[in-house]
Amino acid sequence: MIQVALCPSEIRRISATDLSGVTAVVFDILRATSSIITGLASGVEMIFPVGTVEAARNLKVNDADLLLAGERGGLPLQGFDLGNSPEEFEKIKGRRVVLTTTNGTVAIESMKGASKVLIGSLLNMDAVADYLFRHRPKSLLLVCAGTGDEFSLEDAIGAGALVARLADDGLSDAAVFVRSLYERVGEDVEEWLRQTKNGKLLQQIGKDADIKRCAQVSVFDVVGCLKGESVVRLAG
Amino acid sequence: MIQVALCPSEIRRISATDLSGVTAVVFDILRATSSIITGLASGVEMIFPVGTVEAARNLKVNDADLLLAGERGGLPLQGFDLGNSPEEFEKIKGRRVVLTTTNGTVAIESMKGASKVLIGSLLNMDAVADYLFRHRPKSLLLVCAGTGDEFSLEDAIGAGALVARLADDGLSDAAVFVRSLYERVGEDVEEWLRQTKNGKLLQQIGKDADIKRCAQVSVFDVVGCLKGESVVRLAG
Structure with missing residues (x-):
């Protein structure tokens, strides 16, 4: 299912429910999970997703080599090395990074009770679908991270893109819903991303290029998985 | 918005937030809100939506003329006069009814803090859209009642049908999402309803005719509104 x-x-x-046996795939298309996958594809060693700015700073106190990355409301954080743009994650090969964002890293953290937590983005869609096709988890949970307390359309597009690549049966109503959205979006992913609330915010703060990057489908053959406290690249 | x-x-x-100034429209397409609208269109005087079976029975203790209607898990309740099929609500002209269902009446009750609560269904879609067009509420909240703890696709189809009849701007991401679903569904409402989790359950328990009824679009020129504790028909 x-x-x-x-x-x-x-x-x-x-x-808050029992997630044992569940494989979760977390989507925060604009931009946390897209940045994580870009980082892993570019040789970042590992990324620690943490829920709060304070937790991020505390990790760095004990390990000065860590890079601090993240945002709140789309904007950079004081004293941090990086924001949350995919392009920033391309330039830090070999590094270990702590990432904190409003929703994406919170959603990843909240899935720690699951048997497996994968990082979903449009960028590595086929790779995630191939992985799931090979491992055939009995119970699959697609997690749309949202923005603040609200639903975000771009995360549903991501989840729908994955459903469309998997089985036709065993779909919950919500899985049918996100698949129908992705079918509606078709080739116009970038244009739809621009029309979302987050897409409009990114355009306002001069991050238009991030939308273009996050809208690319299956450009990286990378699967990112939470192992303990950090996200690492799974061996092909 | x-x-x-x-x-x-x-x-x-x-x-749990401040709903003053908000107009809410509640959708429980299969079947509570469809039954309520069918009842109002057929001359039912008023319908008291209540959250629990116990609350329904208590109301009847004080007022023997009330009819008790409702379901749990799609099935009738012991000692109740009616289930939750629209056709049952056609045959009780002039009566006052207490209705309790797993999700629909709970959702209506939970919106009591809103300035106005309307009852949404496919059956009275144009009437609700006309009402909203005339009254132009600043803040409109469409409520998809769901099933148990879960999202229900048919309620999103209903909400999407309403968004498609209203403005093109001032849409949240979720409003764009449900509208895109309705555009995808098009003329095939009944077929989509059959494929939902609730639609399949209704077919299993021999209530196929209910799906056909609830899938009819804009057959009743009726607006239902919560006034105090009961839902009544608004004067055209």
């Missing part, structure tokens, strides 16, 4: 947590309140509800 | 509560956890979150 493919379930989908459509919005943050649903993530909170589901994360 | 048009907001949409996509699932029960989201309804709980939003119902």
Whole structure:
């Protein structure tokens, strides 16, 4: 069965249930999970997703080599080395990074009870689908990270792109819903991303290039997986 | 702005916020809100939506003329006069009815803090859209009642049908999402309803005719509105 947590309140509800046996795929298309996958594809060693700015700073106190990355409301954080743009994650090969964002890293953290947590983005869509096709988890949960307390359309597009690549049966109503969205979007991913609330915000703060990057489908043959406290690249 | 509560956890979150100034439209397409609208169109005087079976029985203790209607898991309740089929609501002209269902009446009750609560269904879609067009509420909240803790596709189809009849701008991401679903569904409402989790359940328990009824678009020129504790028909 493919379930989908459509919005943050649903993530909170589901994360309080027993997730053993569940494989979760977390989508924060604009931009956390897209940045993580870009980083892993560019040789970043590992990325620690943490929920709070304070937790990120505390990690660095004990390990000065870590890079601090993240945002709140789309904007950079004081004293951090990086923001949350995919292009920044291309230039830090071999490094270990702590990432904190409003929703994406919170959603990843909240899935720690799952048997496996994968990082979803449009950028590595075929790679994730291939991985799931090979491992055939009995219970699959697609997690749409959202923005603040709200549902985000771009995360549903990502989840829908994955459903469209997997089985036709065993779909929950929510899985059918996100698939129907992706079918509607078709080739116009970038244009739809621009029309989302987050897409409009990114355009306002001069991050238009990030939308273009995050809208690319299956350009990286990378699967990112949470191992302990950090996200690493799975061996092909 | 048009907001949409996509699932029960989201309804709980939003119902705990300040809803003054908000017009809410509640959708439980299979079947509570469809039955309510069928009842109002057929001359039912008023319908009291209540959250629990116990609350329904208590109302009848004080008022023997009330009819008790409702279901749990799609099945009738012991000692109740009616189930939750639209056709049952056609035959009780002039009566006052207490209705309790797993999700629909709970969702209506939870919106009591809103300035106005309308009852949404496919059956009276144009009437609700006309009403909203005339009254132009600043803040509109479409409530998808769901099933148990889960999102229900048919409620999103209903919400999407309404968004498609209203403005093109001022849409939240969730409003764009449900509209895109309705555009995808097009003329095939009944077939899509059959494929939903609730649609399949209704077919299993021999309520196929209910799906056909609930899938009819704009057959009743009726607006239902919560006034105090009961839903009544608004004067055209």
